[in-house]
Amino acid sequence: MRPSAAWTALVLLLVRGASRACTVKKPGSSPGRFANATLVRLSEFLSAGYKKGVRPVKDWRTSTLVAIDLMVYSILNVDEKNQVLTTYVWYRQAWTDEFLVWNPEDFDEVKQVSIPTANVWVPDILINEFVDVGKSPDIPYVYVTHDGLVRNYKPIQVVTACTLNIYNFPFDVQKCSLTFQSWLHTIDDINITLMRSPEELREDKSVFMNQGEWELLHILSNYKIFSVDNDDYYAEMKFHVVIRRRPLFYTVNLLLPSIFLMVMDIVGFYLPPDSGERVSFKITLLLGYSVFLIIVSDTLPATAIGTPLIGVYFVVCMALLVISLTETVLIVRLVHKQDLQPPVPQWVKYLVLERAPVLFCIHKKHGLCPTLSSQGTDLEHHKDNSYGTAQCPLHHHTCEIGRRPSHHDREGRLLGLGLGLPPSRDPTPPVMDSILHEVTAIRHFLEKRDRCREVAKEWLQVGYVLDVLLFRVYLVAVVAYSITLGTLWSVWQVA
Numbered sequence: 432m433r434p435s436a437a438w439t440a441l442v443l444l445l446v447r448g449a450s451r452a453c454t455v456k457k458p459g460s461s462p463g464r465f466a467n468a469t470l471v472r473l474s475e476f477l478s479a480g481y482k483k484g485v486r487p488v489k490d491w492r493t494s495t496l497v498a499i500d501l502m503v504y505s506i507l508n509v510d511e512k513n514q515v516l517t518t519y520v521w522y523r524q525a526w527t528d529e530f531l532v533w534n535p536e537d538f539d540e541v542k543q544v545s546i547p548t549a550n551v552w553v554p555d556i557l558i559n560e561f562v563d564v565g566k567s568p569d570i571p572y573v574y575v576t577h578d579g580l581v582r583n584y585k586p587i588q589v590v591t592a593c594t595l596n597i598y599n600f601p602f603d604v605q606k607c608s609l610t611f612q613s614w615l616h617t618i619d620d621i622n623i624t625l626m627r628s629p630e631e632l633r634e635d636k637s638v639f640m641n642q643g644e645w646e647l648l649h650i651l652s653n654y655k656i657f658s659v660d661n662d663d664y665y666a667e668m669k670f671h672v673v674i675r676r677r678p679l680f681y682t683v684n685l686l687l688p689s690i691f692l693m694v695m696d697i698v699g700f701y702l703p704p705d706s707g708e709r710v711s712f713k714i715t716l717l718l719g720y721s722v723f724l725i726i727v728s729d730t731l732p733a734t735a736i737g738t739p740l741i742g743v744y745f746v747v748c749m750a751l752l753v754i755s756l757t758e759t760v761l762i763v764r765l766v767h768k769q770d771l772q773p774p775v776p777q778w779v780k781y782l783v784l785e786r787a788p789v790l791f792c793i794h795k796k797h798g799l800c801p802t803l804s805s806q807g808t809d810l811e812h813h814k815d816n817s818y819g820t821a822q823c824p825l826h827h828h829t830c831e832i833g834r835r836p837s838h839h840d841r842e843g844r845l846l847g848l849g850l851g852l853p854p855s856r857d858p859t860p861p862v863m864d865s866i867l868h869e870v871t872a873i874r875h876f877l878e879k880r881d882r883c884r885e886v887a888k889e890w891l892q893v894g895y896v897l898d899v900l901l902f903r904v905y906l907v908a909v910v911a912y913s914i915t916l917g918t919l920w921s922v923w924q925v926a
Contacts (some may be wrong), residue, residue: 601681
């Protein structure tokens with residue numbers, strides 16, 4: 432009996448020692464301030480024997496599926512010159528870690544816990560278009576659920592390269608890509624999928640700050656499998672961020688001033704062509720437009736691969752102003768200094784004064800011509816009647832002032848001198864002879880002036896017709912150019 436009792440006591444001691452040893456090894460049962468902390472026990476349970484450098488799968492042939500999601504929060508900067516887009520996005524990724532699994536009943540029904548990111552395995556998914564490290568906040572924790580789902584949510588300031596097309600500025604729509612892929616692991620190790628459906632991702636603008644220069648249209652997604660050497664295949668998820676510029680600021684500060692200056696240039700054609708004020712007015716507009724281009728040059732985007740259409744628009748407007756000034760100078764040259772010009776050629780009279788008014792419905796200004804012609808005819812008739820003869824009241828007969836002494840009169844004078852008779856008195860006194868020369872000179876001057884006036888009237892009529900014709904051509908060009916650009920910009924704005 433004594434040996435059996437001794438063996439029984441020994442067995443009881445061994446059982447107690449084993450129970451104590453088990454109690455000591457049980458996680459979270461250590462004495463102290465963490466004796467009843469469930470999260471501490473759970474953390475120690477999850478970290479016991481965990482290898483964060485190994486892909487968390489029990490079967491190495493199983494691929495880790497990483498679900499990702501992207502939400503654009505703000506468009507910080509669009510650098511057209513350097514072709515760089517800076518955005519602030521909310522990035523989410525989730526995957527299953529087969530080694531971070533527990534039974535909630537053993538840990539007070541805790542179904543999820545936050546763990547430091549540095550203590551768990553994280554996929555090496557990066558953005559291919561990264562060109563600079565942004566100022567992103569550091570989120571040191573990830574959420575882990577009891578079935579092993581790891582959720583890594585973090586905001587990222589993304590500075591990426593983007594091919595920006597500025598031809599449609601300021602009505603441009605830009606499409607920039609953000610490509611997420613594992614930098615090292617093939618598709619056999621890490622595969623990528625979307626956390627939401629493509630339709631939900633496309634229309635989601637819930638967190639976007641919609642008060643800046645750029646407007647978020649939608650986000651497109653595209654899954655692709657590619658290979659570099661036809662041996663290893665990689666999975667990538669590409670997000671296309673489509674944004675559109677709000678053109679109101681540029682329309683008010685760039686387009687409207689240019690349109691106003693062009694309208695004033697068209698109004699300047701209604702100044703009289705024979706007035707020198709039109710030239711000074713056109714030069715003032717040209718100088719004002721030059722200053723305007725200098726001011727807006729810093730506002731236009733500058734790239735080495737293309738020029739925006741609005742830049743071409745400004746250059747064409749400047750060219751139209753130069754053409755308008757050139758046309759004005761030519762017209763003013765026609766209607767001034769006519770006394771130094773030859774008469775209007777017959778072919779010019781036929782084309783400009785006869786055919787052009789009929790073809791283009793140009794009203795010719797003939798109001799002054801008949802009056803001046805009638806005045807010239809009356810003046811010529813008056814000169815013919817007055818300068819040829821003059822009434823001499825002293826001798827009561829008509830003296831032909833313009834008639835030279837005849838041969839018979841000269842013989843009579845010589846006979847009278849030979850016979851000693853007193854010479855006969857010259858019927859034309861010296862005073863009248865002087866008056867005759869003065870009146871003849873005045874007559875020649877008036878005739879020359881009348882001829883110059885006729886030439887001036889013809890050139891003035893030619894200048895008027897050409898001015899109206901060139902104005903219509905200029906107006907048609909400006910209107911057609913404006914309608915074309917307006918249609919293009921309207922289509923781009925609606926698209």
